[in-house]
Amino acid sequence: MAKIYTEKDASLDPIKGKRIAVLGYGSQGRAWALNLRDSGLDVVVGLERQGNSWKQAEADGFKPVLTEDAVKQSDIVIFLVPDMVQRYVYRERVQPHLREGMDLVFAHGFNIHYKLIEPPKTVDVYMVAPKGPGPTVREYFVHGGGVPALVAIHQNYSGKALEKALAIAKGIGATRPGVIETTFKEETETDLIGEQVDLVGGIMELMRSAFQTLVEMGYQPEVAYFETINEMKMIVDIIHNKGFYGMLKAVSDTAKYGGITVGKYVINEDVKRRMREAAEKVRNGKFAEEWIEEYNRGSPTIKQALQEIQNSLEEKIGNQLREMIERGKPKS
Numbered sequence: 001m002a003k004i005y006t007e008k009d010a011s012l013d014p015i016k017g018k019r020i021a022v023l024g025y026g027s028q029g030r031a032w033a034l035n036l037r038d039s040g041l042d043v044v045v046g047l048e049r050q051g052n053s054w055k056q057a058e059a060d061g062f063k064p065v066l067t068e069d070a071v072k073q074s075d076i077v078i079f080l081v082p083d084m085v086q087r088y089v090y091r092e093r094v095q096p097h098l099r100e101g102m103d104l105v106f107a108h109g110f111n112i113h114y115k116l117i118e119p120p121k122t123v124d125v126y127m128v129a130p131k132g133p134g135p136t137v138r139e140y141f142v143h144g145g146g147v148p149a150l151v152a153i154h155q156n157y158s159g160k161a162l163e164k165a166l167a168i169a170k171g172i173g174a175t176r177p178g179v180i181e182t183t184f185k186e187e188t189e190t191d192l193i194g195e196q197v198d199l200v201g202g203i204m205e206l207m208r209s210a211f212q213t214l215v216e217m218g219y220q221p222e223v224a225y226f227e228t229i230n231e232m233k234m235i236v237d238i239i240h241n242k243g244f245y246g247m248l249k250a251v252s253d254t255a256k257y258g259g260i261t262v263g264k265y266v267i268n269e270d271v272k273r274r275m276r277e278a279a280e281k282v283r284n285g286k287f288a289e290e291w292i293e294e295y296n297r298g299s300p301t302i303k304q305a306l307q308e309i310q311n312s313l314e315e316k317i318g319n320q321l322r323e324m325i326e327r328g329k330p331k332s
């Protein structure tokens with residue numbers, strides 16, 4: 001059984017009075033900086049230059065400073081810049097100012113697990129990895145909840161790394177639901193595998209393939225959009241609240257029978273074999289190598305795919321229907 005920590009196991013005391021540098025003010029950076037500040041902690045936002053993130057941080061009431069100035073004045077440094085950028089930020093802005101006893105904190109284990117960053121033994125290195133997108137980390141916190149997270153310790157120089165990881169988790173709201181103890185290896189590999197085969201890649205291509213199938217068969221794209229893409233949230237919300245059994249209870253017997261039989265026919269052993277292949281590429285480091293190379297070439301695959309998706313029929317139809325979709329959303 002996994003070790004789960006909740007509010008009663010965590011205190012802010014181990015990090016009270018310490019200054020926390022949040023490096024990056026994007027998806028997670030903004031959520032963490034705001035949540036930690038609202039939890040009464042001393043946060044400074046560190047950024048590379050005066051761009052959009054800088055303006056956003058100022059609009060939220062922070063006084064951002066350059067990355068290395070944030071590092072110099074802080075005890076705890078949280079890496080919330082993109083994974084591919086972290087090793088450069090570490091090498092150029094963090095490492096030269098590292099002091100014995102400082103903490104390096106990650107929201108995902110990529111750079112530590114694949115040894116792109118190798119900190120000295122005299123600092124604590126730990127992770128608090130929210131299991132949800134940054135804007136949700138903020139939204140749940142504001143409404144009194146929190147997104148569950150994983151915590152892991154890579155280096156425990158002080159002997160207090162777990163207490164501090166739990167304090168950060170509490171500060172962002174994650175101990176309200178609970179946090180699970182893991183390792184950098186388990187978090188990194190499961191996070192990458194999950195987002196590839198399921199959360200990001202799998203679900204998107206499942207929905208797009210279903211949409212395209214209906215349209216290619218001559219059905220109206222608007223009808224196809226509501227059927228294969230828009231309704232997904234409603235079904236997933238029921239799974240989220242009540243599990244698969246609860247979802248199957250909520251749909252018709254016709255949908256139950258069709259779903260149970262055809263689901264396994266479409267998402268078959270062959271699909272699972274490919275999931276396993278993708279997972280092995282994460283485990284043996286091939287995916288990391290491939291992603292680093294893509295990033296070093298200027299991320300052409302990402303750029304091309306974003307353009308293709310933006311111009312796709314499903315996206316255009318979705319944008320056309322967005323007003324209608326918005327009108328139907330609950331008002332409170």
Ligand SMILES: NC(=O)c1ccc[n+]([C@@H]2O[C@H](COP(=O)([O-])OP(=O)(O)OC[C@H]3O[C@@H](n4cnc5c(N)ncnc54)[C@H](O)[C@@H]3O)[C@@H](O)[C@H]2O)c1
Binds near residue numbers: 026079082131135
């Ligand atoms: N996005 C998520 O919901 C999510 C969820 C869990 C964990 N994480 C992890 O959190 C970390 C941050 O990811 P994110 O998605 O929030 O990042 P992001 O892409 O939203 O980060 C953007 C921030 O990084 C800065 N930045 C971008 N390029 C930079 C560069 N070249 N040099 C310096 N700063 C640069 C931007 O100015 C901005 O402030 C990653 O380790 C990621 O794996 C993200």
Ligand SMILES: CC(C)(O)[C@@H](O)C(=O)O
Binds near residue numbers: 132134191195
């Ligand atoms: C939000 C996700 C997909 O769970 C996260 O892992 C990320 O990398 O953005």
Ligand SMILES: [Mg+2]
Binds near residue numbers: 108191195
């Ligand atoms: Mg991820």
Ligand SMILES: [Mg+2]
Binds near residue numbers: 191
């Ligand atoms: Mg994730």
